[in-house]
Amino acid sequence: MSITKPGERKLQILQALAGMLENPKGEKITTAALAAKIDVSEATLYRHFASKAQMFEGLIEFIETTIFGLINQISQQHKDGIQQVHSISLMLLSFAERNPGMTRVLIGDALVNEDERLQARMNQIMDRIELAYKQALRQAGVQGQIAEAEVAIRANLLTSFVLGRWQRYAKTGFKASPTESAPAQITILL
Template sequence: MLESSDGSQRITTAKLAASVGVSEAALYRHFPSKTRMFDSLIEFIEDSLITRINLILKDEKDTTARLRLIVQLILGFGERNPGLTRILTGHALMFEQDRLQGRINQLFERIEAQLRQVLREKKMREGEGYSTDETLLASQILSFCEGMLSRFVRSEFKYRPTDDFDARWPLVAAQLQ
């Protein structure tokens, strides 16, 4: 449902139940409210992204490679999960409780903090830092990700976030000099 053009409209439990082929009562046996359904989806998004980011940080030591892998992870996750991308961009949450959008905002703040930390560790790991403030660089990298995800949703999933990534990444990386 979130992957179709219906995903940009108000989502009701009746529509949701019909789209997955169960009764509304069956949905409410598992979730006390529609908000809790969204909470569970957001929790899945958080767990998926943060767990994988931590694996990247554990396995990769080169700063630029870490940043590239994190960006690819975010864009790839969005591409593989278009319905969840509607949640990440806030489109699916427009008619829902503000608290849900707050959770998405917190997730992006956590990711930005991780990017900032990767950028700051460059000096320690590689002996030389960046000439531009790490906070500015981290927000620029995350803005690139958010923009590509928004473009994906806005185009009704026509323009995939990873399209032309090998041509786009050098443009992002050039800002890191």
């Protein structure tokens, strides 16, 4: 019997859940299947998480922390508003490409039969992404790169573009790369 350090098992559970979400068929994930995948009992899962919803919350927290940490870095590294928008867009698409299971959480597919507050939380994340676009586009407006009156419209368009690319990636069984032709498409959108 191997001894795991505190927090390791929790991480192992979340990694296994994310891995199971990479299944292109998108079948409903049960705690029994998740426990079997990492060779533990369901009781072990429930020692670390009170519910399956809490497991998904763990994935959502990872997504949120990662994405907004990277958006903050981009905002600090690039003072040019249009460059910020390009970098944020490519980061969001690359994140999905590197994390197919997380993409199913981002688009809400993995949350369909789960607690509705999880989808509400993902909707808040999408609102925050749109807000990040607005901030970068306001910067571009101040810099004379775009009309300031277009900030909200462009932010919504870019958010919809990213969401659409994520959706297509998941719906094609992770075959249609979200980053393919993305730099040129983002340039056209701007």
